[in-house]
Amino acid sequence: MAVQTQTRWQRARVIEVSDAAEGVRRIVLAPERPEHAAPGTHVDVELDVGNGVRRVRSYSVVRSADGGRRLTLSVRLSPTSSGGSAAMHRLRAGDELTVTAPLQNFPLAVGATRYVLVAGGIGVTALVAMASALRRRGADYELVLVGRSRAVMAYVDELAAEHGDRVRIHVDDEGTPLVVDDLVARIARTPAAAGTELYMCGPIGLMNAVSRSWTEHDLPATNLRFETFGSGGRHPAEEFLVRLPDLGREITVAPDTSILDALEAAGVETLSDCRKGECGLCLAKVVGSTGVVDHRDVFLSDSQKERSDRLCLCVSRAVAAPAEAGGGPGAPAVLSLRLT
Structure with missing residues (x-):
């Protein structure tokens, strides 16, 4: 069983369910012990994903109303999911869940x-x-919304109405994709560059691009803040095997399951906390691999990912090596790990 640091669990009732965008469900919870959720907080949710398997997933609090008596979450249905997001999309008003109180790993600072x-x-x-908090403060801010198509972008119209000309919308299929270097270069050219803080959340590829450009433009590293849910990678998810030589175990990791979840289901003790590839608590040593490690975390540096001698169990995966690199036809990747 996993050792986790957050244990403030409680019951919550689902009081509203609606669509926030194509493939995105808006879910409003009424927790039994209401607590206002500050900007940047999330709740952990324990879910029954079938066959007696329970998993913990993290979801940002979109809105906190009535002193925390109404907490709004929004969940995108993963196309390969039979787990967390699928379970959340099955919820209906009146259902009950086990959730944590609001947890803060992504605070909005004051004074930038x-x-x-x-x-x-x-x-x-x-x-x-x-964004709402910054508007109420009268702060100087800009909200940049990025998506493949407007139909799948949750809250885009609501945010445009609330924030007016402070919103910049970039939509791939409308021919207006975000050019990351242009955005960061514009920040770097302003007189307020040294005092500008950038907060980001989204696919790993987008956040890595912003991080690289931020560094290249010599902007203060401490002014770049982020949260990730570890959902994106360089390769499509596929089944692979994890071997634990120290324990004499071999465990199959399905496409819709993380290494961490698979280990927990097999009764292997692990350490974990964020489950999003941020904290590094679940870091494991890679002692061998027949495939390619697909790092999906923001904890390891680019050079550490290139070495692939360690990985984060909560988000990282493996894919079979291509034939030109010695991969066998139809053979799943095998990762040999030492838990640290």
Whole structure:
């Protein structure tokens, strides 16, 4: 069983369910012990994903109303999911869940000269409350919304109405994709560059691009803040095997399951906390691999990912090596790990 640091669990009732965008469900919870959720907070939810398997998933609090008596979450249905997002999409008004009190890993600071919020896809859920708080403060801020198509961008019309000309909308299929270097270069050219804080949440690829450009433009590293849900990778998810030589175990990891979940289901003790590839608590040593490690975390540096001698169990995966690199036809990748 996993050892986790967050244990403030309680019951919550689902009081509203609706569509926030194509493939995105808006779910409003009424927790038994209401607590206001500050911008940047999330709740952990324990879900029954079938066959007696229970998993914990994290979801940003989009809105907190009535002193925390109404907490709004929004969940995108993963096309390969038979787990967390599928279970959340099955919820109906009147259902009950086990959830934590609001947890803060992504706080909105006070005192920056200027704020830039960058939301990619469902990452907008982490930034809606931040944008509202900045508007109420009278802060200088900009909200950048990025998506493949407007139909799948949750809250895009609501945010445009609330924030007016402070919103920048970039939609791939409308021919207006975000050019990351242009955005960061514009920040770097302003007199307030050194005092500008950028908050971002979205696909790993987007956030890695912003991080690289931020560094290249010599902007303060401490002014770049982020949250990720570890959902994106360089390769489509596929089944692979994890071997634990120290324990004499071999465990199959399905396409819709993380290594961490698979280990827990097999009764292997692990350490974990964020479950989003941010904290590094679940870091494991890679002692061998017949495939390619697909790092989906933001904890390891680019050079550490290139070495692939460690990985985060909660989000990282493996794919079979291509034939030209010695991969066998139809053979799943095999990762040999040592738990640290």
